[in-house]
Amino acid sequence: MAKFQISILGCGSATPTARHQPSCQVIDFRDKLFMIDCGEGAQLQFRRMGLKFSRLNHIFISHLHGDHLFGLPGLLSTMALHEVSGSVTVHIFKEGAHLLKEWMDYFNRNAPFEIIYDVIEEGERRIVYEDSGLTVETFPLYHRTPCTGFIFREKPKLRHLKGDMVKYLNIPVWQLKNIKEGADWVKDDGTIIPNSHLTTEAEPSVSYAYCSDTMFDRRVAESIQGVDTIYHEATYDNSLEQKARERGHSTARQAAEIAKLSGAKRLIIGHFSKRYNSEEILLDEAKEVFPNVVLANEGLRIDLI
Amino acid sequence: MAKFQISILGCGSATPTARHQPSCQVIDFRDKLFMIDCGEGAQLQFRRMGLKFSRLNHIFISHLHGDHLFGLPGLLSTMALHEVSGSVTVHIFKEGAHLLKEWMDYFNRNAPFEIIYDVIEEGERRIVYEDSGLTVETFPLYHRTPCTGFIFREKPKLRHLKGDMVKYLNIPVWQLKNIKEGADWVKDDGTIIPNSHLTTEAEPSVSYAYCSDTMFDRRVAESIQGVDTIYHEATYDNSLEQKARERGHSTARQAAEIAKLSGAKRLIIGHFSKRYNSEEILLDEAKEVFPNVVLANEGLRIDLI
Numbered sequence: 226m227a228k229f230q231i232s233i234l235g236c237g238s239a240t241p242t243a244r245h246q247p248s249c250q251v252i253d254f255r256d257k258l259f260m261i262d263c264g265e266g267a268q269l270q271f272r273r274m275g276l277k278f279s280r281l282n283h284i285f286i287s288h289l290h291g292d293h294l295f296g297l298p299g300l301l302s303t304m305a306l307h308e309v310s311g312s313v314t315v316h317i318f319k320e321g322a323h324l325l326k327e328w329m330d331y332f333n334r335n336a337p338f339e340i341i342y343d344v345i346e347e348g349e350r351r352i353v354y355e356d357s358g359l360t361v362e363t364f365p366l367y368h369r370t371p372c373t374g375f376i377f378r379e380k381p382k383l384r385h386l387k388g389d390m391v392k393y394l395n396i397p398v399w400q401l402k403n404i405k406e407g408a409d410w411v412k413d414d415g416t417i418i419p420n421s422h423l424t425t426e427a428e429p430s431v432s433y434a435y436c437s438d439t440m441f442d443r444r445v446a447e448s449i450q451g452v453d454t455i456y457h458e459a460t461y462d463n464s465l466e467q468k469a470r471e472r473g474h475s476t477a478r479q480a481a482e483i484a485k486l487s488g489a490k491r492l493i494i495g496h497f498s499k500r501y502n503s504e505e506i507l508l509d510e511a512k513e514v515f516p517n518v519v520l521a522n523e524g525l526r527i528d529l530i
Numbered sequence: 531m532a533k534f535q536i537s538i539l540g541c542g543s544a545t546p547t548a549r550h551q552p553s554c555q556v557i558d559f560r561d562k563l564f565m566i567d568c569g570e571g572a573q574l575q576f577r578r579m580g581l582k583f584s585r586l587n588h589i590f591i592s593h594l595h596g597d598h599l600f601g602l603p604g605l606l607s608t609m610a611l612h613e614v615s616g617s618v619t620v621h622i623f624k625e626g627a628h629l630l631k632e633w634m635d636y637f638n639r640n641a642p643f644e645i646i647y648d649v650i651e652e653g654e655r656r657i658v659y660e661d662s663g664l665t666v667e668t669f670p671l672y673h674r675t676p677c678t679g680f681i682f683r684e685k686p687k688l689r690h691l692k693g694d695m696v697k698y699l700n701i702p703v704w705q706l707k708n709i710k711e712g713a714d715w716v717k718d719d720g721t722i723i724p725n726s727h728l729t730t731e732a733e734p735s736v737s738y739a740y741c742s743d744t745m746f747d748r749r750v751a752e753s754i755q756g757v758d759t760i761y762h763e764a765t766y767d768n769s770l771e772q773k774a775r776e777r778g779h780s781t782a783r784q785a786a787e788i789a790k791l792s793g794a795k796r797l798i799i800g801h802f803s804k805r806y807n808s809e810e811i812l813l814d815e816a817k818e819v820f821p822n823v824v825l826a827n828e829g830l831r832i833d834l835i
Contacts, residue, residue, distance in 0.1 A: 240608045241574045265604040266571050269546045291607045291637045299570040302596045303545045324636055328629055332596045 227255050227358075229379065229431055229529040231456075234270035236495030236521035238438075238460050238474075239292050241266055246523055247292035248437060248496060250456070251276055252377055254359050260284040260300075261375055261435050267296035268303045274524060278307045283354055285361065286317040287437060288372035294321065298328050305336035314341040316353050316363075318371055347371035350448075364448035366439035369473040374445070376452060378432040384424035394418065431529050434487075437496050440470055441479035446486035454529055455489045456521070458496035459507050477507035481514035495521030532560050532663075534684065534736055534834040536761075539575035541800030541826035543743075543765050543779075544597050546571055550802060551828055552597035553742060555761070556581055557682055559664050565589040565605075566680060566740050572601035573608045579829060583612045588659055590666065591622040592742060593677035599626065603633050610641035619646040621658050621668075623676055652676035655753075669753035671744035674778040679750070681757060683737040689729035699723065736834050739792075742801050745775055746784035751791035759834055760794045761826070763801035764812050782812035786819035800826030 230253045237245025247264025251271065258281040260267070271278070281304070286294050297315070304313065315325060322342035329340055343353060345363055348371075354361035358380050366372040383405035391401070396410055404410060410418040434449040437458035449455055457480035461469045469476050475483075477494055484492035492515055497504050504520050511518040519527065535558045542550025552569025556576065563586040565572070576583070586609070591599050599622075606618065620630060627647035634645055648658060650668055653676075659666035663685050671677040688710035696706070701715055709715060715723040739754040742763035754760055762785035766774045774781050780788075782799055789797035797820055802809050809825050816823040824832065 240611060241571075241604070243574075243578065265601070266546075266574070269548075269571070273548065289637070291603055295604045295607070295637075296570070298596055299546070299600045302600070306545060320636060324633055327632055331625060331629055332594070332600075 227530065229254050229377075229433075231433065231454075231493070231527045231529065232274050232276065233493075233495070233521045233523060233525040233527075234267055234274065235262075235264045235523060236497060237264075237292075238458075238496045238498055240499065242499045244502075245497060245499070246270055247295070248287075249296065250435065251281075252433070254377065254379075256280060257282070257356070257359075259354070259361065259377070262287055262293040262437070263296040263300055264292050265295040265299075268300040270523060271300070274526075278304045278309050281309075282311065282313055283361075284313065284315045285353070285375050285435075286315065286321060287366070287374065287435070288368060288370055289318055289321045290370065290438070293438075294325075297325055298332060301329060301336065301340065302333050304338065305333055309336075309338050312339040312341050314343050314354075316343040316345055318347070318373075319344045345373055349373070364445075366436060366445060367442040367473065368438045368440065372438055372473075374434060374436045374439070374448065376432060376434045376449060378452075379430040381430050382427040384420070384427045386424055387422070390418075390423050394423075396423075433529055434489075436483070438474060440473045441475050441482065443483075443486060446483045449483075449487045449489075451488055453489065454491040454493065454527070455484055455487060456493040456495060457483050459494035459511065460496050460498050462501075462506050463510055477510040478514055481511035481518065484511075484515045484518075489515075491517045491519065493519045493521050493527065497521075532835065534559050534682075534738075536738065536759075536798070536832045536834065537579050537581065538798075538800065538826045538828060538830040538832075539572055539579065540567075540569045540828060541802060542569075542597075543763075543801045543803055545804065547804045549807075550804070551575055552600070553592075553801060554601065555740065556586075557738065559682065559684075561585060562587070562661070562664075564659070564666065564682070567592055567598040567742070568601040568605055569597050570600040570604075573605040575828060576605070579831075583609045583614050586614075587616065587618055588666075589618065589620045590658070590680050590740075591620065591626060592671070592679065592740070593673060593675055594623055594626045595675065595743070598743075599630075602630055603637060606634060606641065606645065607638050609643065610638050614641075614643050617644040617646050619648050619659075621648040621650055623652070623678075624649045650678055654678070669739075669750075671741060671750065672747040672778065673743045673745065677743055677778075679739060679741045679744070679753065681737060681739045681754060683757075684735040686735050687732040689725070689732045691729055692727070695723075695728050699728075701728075738834055739794075741788070743779060745778045746780050746787065748791060751788045754788075754792045754794070756793055758794065759796040759798065759832070760789055760792060761798040761800060762788050764799035764816065765801050765803050767806075767811050768815055782815040783819055786816035786823065789816075789820045789823075794820075796822045796824065798824045798826050798832065802826075 235246030540551030
């Protein structure tokens with residue numbers, strides 16, 4: 226099975242602690258790595274989890290708070306020491322691109338790779354990455370500062386050929402890709418064999434949405450409608466709902482509400498306040514609203530397929 | 531006894547690893563904390579070692595390589611969250627001051643303390659910090675980029691009063707500070723009682739020199755002549771002397787040579803290349819030249835008094 230896996234490198238908030246690193250995740254999609262947010266210490270977690278710098282070419286930064294990006298200078302400098310070549314694209318709001326570029330032009334000027342800055346605009350919905358199998362698109366979150374979420378979507382997969390029919394109809398090999406993509410087959414005598422006779426359903430395409438940091442807002446659920454697995458911040462428990470709103474964050478219950486409203490199959494919660502010595506309270510609270518909840522934790526890997 | 535203690539927060543080189551953090555030390559001088567260098571992850575090590583942000587008001591950066599300063603944005607931001615007030619002075623080369631200020635003006639603009647940038651000039655020898663008991667002065671190191679060392683010197687201490695003499699001569703209390711500082715006493719009849727009759731020797735003042743990063747250069751030993759304890763980088767073992775020179779670093783043997791040449795009482799070595807799974811080879815090599823060598827290690831505390 227093709228790989229589509231999340232690695233949690235950090236799921237704390239505000240500041241690194243003995244229990245949690247600041248925000249960072251890596252998506253492994255068919256051996257290409259995509260980093261979302263890059264809190265201080267991300268490079269070390271990256272290596273601890275056995276991930277390969279040479280496979281990392283895109284970094285997505287949700288917003289310009291330090292706990293989501295202070296790991297960038299160190300990560301990019303270490304990638305230079307590891308002689309990563311080609312390019313690394315950092316998808317980031319404009320001021321962040323400017324500030325990062327200033328540091329990299331000084332501290333990482335001899336890097337053997339190019340850093341490309343892809344400027345995200347506030348409120349933008351745009352496909353910021355695309356290859357033959359995957360798209361990554363932005364959507365707005367609602368924090369104290371401009372903030373964007375990211376949806377990773379597998380592209381529609383190919384249908385499965387019915388081998389016996391292909392053989393019986395003697396369809397040439399060079400036509401099979403079309404058939405897998407849904408084309409009908411026209412015999413020499415003009416008879417049309419509909420695709421449904423030639424193939425069975427493709428496996429469903431899988432999707433993942435990253436929602437951190439944000440206050441509870443139903444528009445988030447609309448933006449990620451139908452996504453299979455969502456990561457939603459759950460900084461606080463429900464007793465701190467007022468504080469959550471004031472600070473542009475969510476409670477675990479609110480994260481679960483978004484999962485429910487969006488029709489998700491699975492919810493991962495993270496960005497935990499350091500006040501919790503155990504996040505079980507957040508897990509229990511979320512599960513009251515939405516059954517399939519996973520607590521993020523450093524070192525955790527979750528297969529999306 | 532008044533405190534004068536080094537805490538080693540990081541003693542690796544280039545990049546954080548599972549074994550070592552990048553460079554960072556904290557000097558505790560009578561409960562004031564002074565940080566030297568601030569590699570990524572310094573803030574976490576600082577808290578792990580039970581140090582108090584509120585006591586840290588001066589940070590000294592030896593040079594503008596990432597492994598000596600990428601921890602600054604996170605440290606200063608966390609200090610803001612901890613509501614440190616007053617001021618924090620960062621002693622740093624000019625371009626570093628500029629780059630750090632740009633980041634802090636954006637990411638830490640609401641900090642409840644002021645950040646003061648004290649610009650160090652290349653090659654400068656200057657007292658960059660002074661209080662009633664301590665001076666910190668710069669001196670040049672010889673690396674691939676401008677680099678400065680720091681000498682922490684206790685000021686001369688007060689002599690000890692001979693209580694019986696003071697009582698016998700009926701010296702008034704308000705005169706005792708002068709006597710401790712070395713003044714003679716003039717009796718009403720004009721007789722001069724020399725200070726040596728009134729006091730015994732003060733305890734010796736203690737000093738510490740930080741030398742990282744630098745290639746072997748005898749001028750370093752001249753600059754730190756007579757300092758009690760020196761920290762000197764020992765990135766490589768002697769078999770890599772050529773590489774050390776090319777990269778502006780030292781071997782363990784060379785660090786020990788500097789300790790010997792400077793007349794130090796104790797040498798701490800650090801800034802270890804990540805190629806070593808154990809630094810015993812570096813320790814053994816240094817001890818062949820200079821007997822009293824300590825391997826730096828994360829979490830180590832060394833009393834200078």
